[in-house]
Amino acid sequence: MVVDILTLFPEMFAGPFDASIIKRAREKGLVEINLINIRDFSRNKHRTVDDTPYGGGAGMVMAAEPLFEAMDWIRARRGDPGRVILLCPAGRPFNQEVAAELAREKHLVLICGHYEGIDERVAEHLVTDEISIGDYVLTGGELPAMVVVDAVCRLIPGVLGERASAQEESFSDGLLEYPHYTRPREYRGYRVPEVLLSGHHEKIRLWRRRQSLLRTLASRPDLLARASLTGEDRKILASVLEEIK
Numbered sequence: 392m393v394v395d396i397l398t399l400f401p402e403m404f405a406g407p408f409d410a411s412i413i414k415r416a417r418e419k420g421l422v423e424i425n426l427i428n429i430r431d432f433s434r435n436k437h438r439t440v441d442d443t444p445y446g447g448g449a450g451m452v453m454a455a456e457p458l459f460e461a462m463d464w465i466r467a468r469r470g471d472p473g474r475v476i477l478l479c480p481a482g483r484p485f486n487q488e489v490a491a492e493l494a495r496e497k498h499l500v501l502i503c504g505h506y507e508g509i510d511e512r513v514a515e516h517l518v519t520d521e522i523s524i525g526d527y528v529l530t531g532g533e534l535p536a537m538v539v540v541d542a543v544c545r546l547i548p549g550v551l552g553e554r555a556s557a558q559e560e561s562f563s564d565g566l567l568e569y570p571h572y573t574r575p576r577e578y579r580g581y582r583v584p585e586v587l588l589s590g591h592h593e594k595i596r597l598w599r600r601r602q603s604l605l606r607t608l609a610s611r612p613d614l615l616a617r618a619s620l621t622g623e624d625r626k627i628l629a630s631v632l633e634e635i636k
């Protein structure tokens with residue numbers, strides 16, 4: 392997969408993409424990430440990329456020209472991208488389903504907005520998808536772009552070890568994860584639950600499932616409503632609800 396990121400602050404991306412899983416994916420040639428500075432496509436001598444809004448109002452608006460010029464350059468080099476994603480607060484809420492959809496593309500362009508907004512002609516004539524990463528206001532689209540790239544890249548075959556992706560399948564039943572423990576058995580008087588030390592695989596499986604159900608019930612009942620629950624799950628939930636009566 393090729394990801395072209397249009398941004399005013401390419402330096403912001405240095406850390407997250409040069410470490411760990413994304414770095415390995417790039418080295419393996421599974422993903423190519425190009426950082427493109429929007430300012431390089433400004434056609435005026437002051438290299439400006441924003442201007443005052445028509446109709447008045449506070450703040451500045453990102454101009455259309457540098458983004459259209461950058462898209463021409465991308466198209467000339469690599470042909471039409473599958474998706475052109477504008478990161479913006481008013482976009483479609485990003486979630487695992489959107490990540491899976493984008494992970495099937497060969498070529499993504501991400502546009503990181505700034506200022507009060509971007510000239511609407513960009514959204515109208517260049518953009519295929521507008522994506523928000525949540526209902527809170529950030530200073531720009533760069534962190535959202537990193538979040539999207541991270542979530543999408545890990546779904547590209549070969550990026551995660553096959554074990555991890557197999558594990559992913561088991562979690563994708565929509566419940567929250569059960570608690571994890573590792574050595575030592577006791578640390579500062581805090582002990583690991585006995586069942587996990589028992590070696591009794593069926594009891595451990597049941598305990599973990601119960602923990603997932605309890606946690607999901609406690610903090611994400613909305614997920615519980617949507618999850619694919621087995622008969623066994625319903626029995627566990629019934630006994631839990633009995634207990635807390």
Ligand SMILES: CCN(CC)Cc1ccc(CNC(=O)c2csc3nc[nH]c(=O)c23)cc1
Binds near residue numbers: 529
């Ligand atoms: C004045 C109204 N603001 C919209 C809520 C203007 C505005 C604020 C912050 C931004 C910068 N944020 C993003 O570009 C952004 C891009 S994706 C995203 N997801 C969640 N929250 C976000 O702020 C974002 C852009 C416009």
